[in-house]
Amino acid sequence: MRKLSLFWIILFTVPVFAQQNLTEFVNPFIGTDGPGNTYPGATVPYGMVQLSPDIGIPGWDRIAGYFYRDSIISGFSHTHLSGTGAGDLYDILVIPTNSKFDKRIEENNFKPFSSFSHNAEIASPGYYAVELQDFGILAELTATQRTGIHEYTFPKDENSKITIDLGYALNWDKPTDTHIKVVDKTTIEGYRKSTGWAKDQRIYFVIKLSKGFNAYKLFKDGDEVENPVQGEDTRIELNFSTSNREKIMLKTALSTANIEGAYASMQAEAPHYDFDKYRNDARKTWEKELQKIKIETDDKDRKSVFYTMMYQSMLAPTLLSDPNGNYKGANDTVMQANNFKRYDTFSLWDTFRAAHPLYTIIQQERVPGFIKSLLAHYRETGLLPVWSMQGNETNMMLGYHAVPVVVDAYFKGFDFDANLAFEACKASAMANDRQIDVYRELGYVPASEENEDWSVSKTLEYAYDDWCVAMFAKDLGKENDYQYFLKRSKNWKNLYDEQSSFFRPKTEKGKFVDNFIPKEYTKYFSESNAWQYFWFVPQDIPGLIDEMGGEQRFEQKLDSMFTFHPTASDELPIFSTGMIGQYAHGNEPSHHVAYLYNYLNKPSETQKLVREILTTQYKNEPAGHCGNEDCGQMSSWYIFSAMGFYPVNPAQGTYMLGAPLFEKAEISLPGNKKFSIRAKNLSEENKYVKSIQLNGKPLNRSFITHSEITSGGELVFNMVGEPQNSESKNKLIKTPKPNKIYQ
Numbered sequence: 001m002r003k004l005s006l007f008w009i010i011l012f013t014v015p016v017f018a019q020q021n022l023t024e025f026v027n028p029f030i031g032t033d034g035p036g037n038t039y040p041g042a043t044v045p046y047g048m049v050q051l052s053p054d055i056g057i058p059g060w061d062r063i064a065g066y067f068y069r070d071s072i073i074s075g076f077s078h079t080h081l082s083g084t085g086a087g088d089l090y091d092i093l094v095i096p097t098n099s100k101f102d103k104r105i106e107e108n109n110f111k112p113f114s115s116f117s118h119n120a121e122i123a124s125p126g127y128y129a130v131e132l133q134d135f136g137i138l139a140e141l142t143a144t145q146r147t148g149i150h151e152y153t154f155p156k157d158e159n160s161k162i163t164i165d166l167g168y169a170l171n172w173d174k175p176t177d178t179h180i181k182v183v184d185k186t187t188i189e190g191y192r193k194s195t196g197w198a199k200d201q202r203i204y205f206v207i208k209l210s211k212g213f214n215a216y217k218l219f220k221d222g223d224e225v226e227n228p229v230q231g232e233d234t235r236i237e238l239n240f241s242t243s244n245r246e247k248i249m250l251k252t253a254l255s256t257a258n259i260e261g262a263y264a265s266m267q268a269e270a271p272h273y274d275f276d277k278y279r280n281d282a283r284k285t286w287e288k289e290l291q292k293i294k295i296e297t298d299d300k301d302r303k304s305v306f307y308t309m310m311y312q313s314m315l316a317p318t319l320l321s322d323p324n325g326n327y328k329g330a331n332d333t334v335m336q337a338n339n340f341k342r343y344d345t346f347s348l349w350d351t352f353r354a355a356h357p358l359y360t361i362i363q364q365e366r367v368p369g370f371i372k373s374l375l376a377h378y379r380e381t382g383l384l385p386v387w388s389m390q391g392n393e394t395n396m397m398l399g400y401h402a403v404p405v406v407v408d409a410y411f412k413g414f415d416f417d418a419n420l421a422f423e424a425c426k427a428s429a430m431a432n433d434r435q436i437d438v439y440r441e442l443g444y445v446p447a448s449e450e451n452e453d454w455s456v457s458k459t460l461e462y463a464y465d466d467w468c469v470a471m472f473a474k475d476l477g478k479e480n481d482y483q484y485f486l487k488r489s490k491n492w493k494n495l496y497d498e499q500s501s502f503f504r505p506k507t508e509k510g511k512f513v514d515n516f517i518p519k520e521y522t523k524y525f526s527e528s529n530a531w532q533y534f535w536f537v538p539q540d541i542p543g544l545i546d547e548m549g550g551e552q553r554f555e556q557k558l559d560s561m562f563t564f565h566p567t568a569s570d571e572l573p574i575f576s577t578g579m580i581g582q583y584a585h586g587n588e589p590s591h592h593v594a595y596l597y598n599y600l601n602k603p604s605e606t607q608k609l610v611r612e613i614l615t616t617q618y619k620n621e622p623a624g625h626c627g628n629e630d631c632g633q634m635s636s637w638y639i640f641s642a643m644g645f646y647p648v649n650p651a652q653g654t655y656m657l658g659a660p661l662f663e664k665a666e667i668s669l670p671g672n673k674k675f676s677i678r679a680k681n682l683s684e685e686n687k688y689v690k691s692i693q694l695n696g697k698p699l700n701r702s703f704i705t706h707s708e709i710t711s712g713g714e715l716v717f718n719m720v721g722e723p724q725n726s727e728s729k730n731k732l733i734k735t736p737k738p739n740k741i742y743q
Helices: 006-011 259-269 275-290 300-312 355-362 367-381 402-411 418-429 436-442 455-475 479-488 491-495 541-547 551-563 593-600 603-616 633-643 706-710
Strands: 052-054 075-077 093-097 121-124 127-132 137-143 147-154 157-165 174-184 187-195 201-209 215-220 223-225 229-231 234-242 246-255 293-296 326-328 334-336 387-389 654-657 664-669 673-680 688-694 703-705 713-720
Touching: 052 127, 093 137, 093 147, 093 246, 127 275, 137 275, 147 157, 147 259, 147 275, 174 215, 174 234, 187 259, 201 259, 215 229, 229 234, 234 246, 246 259, 275 300, 293 300, 293 633, 300 633, 355 367, 355 402, 355 633, 355 664, 355 706, 367 402, 367 418, 402 418, 402 455, 418 455, 418 479, 436 455, 455 479, 455 491, 541 551, 541 593, 551 593, 593 603, 593 654, 603 633, 603 654, 603 688, 633 664, 654 706, 664 706, 673 706, 703 706
Parallel strands: 673 713
Antiparallel strands: 052 075, 075 093, 093 157, 121 127, 127 137, 137 147, 147 246, 157 234, 174 187, 174 229, 187 201, 201 246, 215 223, 215 234, 293 664, 326 334, 654 703, 664 673, 688 713
């Protein structure tokens, strides 16, 4: 008879939850292999803490600290990024050890580690468990908003130990100033200040233990020192004598402002030592969020993918303020959020496209806090954030894409200071950095000698954001601003090259660059090529169709987008993944393209392609993401598309129709309202839409509005097995009008 490991002996004793819980369909390991860059650890929706295992070895595959193919764990740190390409955070590493194993390896910088097996590892929303096999220690993790909860089950050993390592750093992260103070035998406080992608990060903490340690050792730069200690590289080793299966709980409460805030986090969120209650509370929190969309399907893998995407869509933005309302501001001072929670981790180049529009439907209670957080950043710096985290502006990527997020929320009726918001949007559009000043002067960003000039991408994305400012100005009665930004929103035309029929980089003197090959990945396009960026005029798709000579040419080019496959000799960069022809689902600029057939009265082509992307680019396995998850964007694309619609223009208040992946989906809305989506006669073969009814009446347009969803009702798709594209001009399906907001 096979001997059960400690892992399974302990887990047999934990509570078993009802089978109907949607949390049971979430697989946090999706994206931990391949290019997804996700983490499997414990967190709650939009929480400050992401308590997750760290392999301890650097590299692109371990950007989130963990890589499914690895076989060691070097500890559990409290902050992680979900699905990005940025190697930052990993604050406050904790590792339990004992006398059973003391091997060290250079690859993880000679830190303690243990081997582990996926057969003795579990992850679910708000919970992570793994057996550290070399020590025979079971590690279990859960979290509150601002507190990481560890419970370690030790074997009998006179030399059990818990190490808290503030000098631990990975990838881009580097500690600049750390501090540890032993308050008593169950309390430790301190801070970890660091630099990396975000240049000034500050995490203050207090740690409480369920059992007092017998002794401790403090270290600075590897040398033992007295209490307290301050330096770049500090750690503390806590020594215990443990009996067999003895549990020790360690609670780590955080604040980005000060120690007082960390104590407030502990008092407000983690006052007791009942691990199962914390775990169950986290599960209930997740269950409540997942219940906001209920789907019906017999396909368990697809159900797992859907609810995992729901889960991953809620891992960012992350909470920045403590219970006292204090936080580390983007102006590097301690600021206070009055009457709202301050959030950060705004991956806006990614998330403005689908994640933030999704929040306006299923996170209506949080959206005002998100917008007020963006406006707080503006008050702190004079600009809206570009890509902000931990109270810092990283200026990563391009555009001023807080603008569409703010404008979208304004037109959807969320409560915040509209005049301040317009002031912030205009200031960001009139900034003099990131070549915005040159863009204003020339009407485009000129090609330059910089290694990563992104001139074409910047021009197209600035023009879209300008359209958003124009619509905002128009609604506020600011006619001069409206006309000015509306003109700027057409700047995309200044880079259109009739000869190549692409957007082509242009020099400051107005000459198109030579040797232009659209499929090549050059410095003129951000993480993309000319094929992938051609379609980014979401504010005026009809104008783009006209510019290139009409619907026939546009359709030919759109067909080629999905059939012009890279050759074996093409050099594809790391971010060109999920390829279907030149379409790259692994990167955001492609995300709206499949829906553009609707503008050609070819909705069946959209339906076919969206089904292909849904079923081939997302899987219920560790390598289930075709590209970086990117703080909720990749997952939000799936959620929208699986329900049958998607926001091609994220600030227009419209969602272009595709076709549902599931027989039924029901969105729970504030005020006890429901919006149901049904797909009649749905099957693998019946993937095309014959007709659509909204609230019992035929829908003769290719989109649905935000208010039609949030008012509640029913959207019914009648599915068939043959394409239903109409060649008759009398059956044209209406598309959204440019320069109009639908409310």
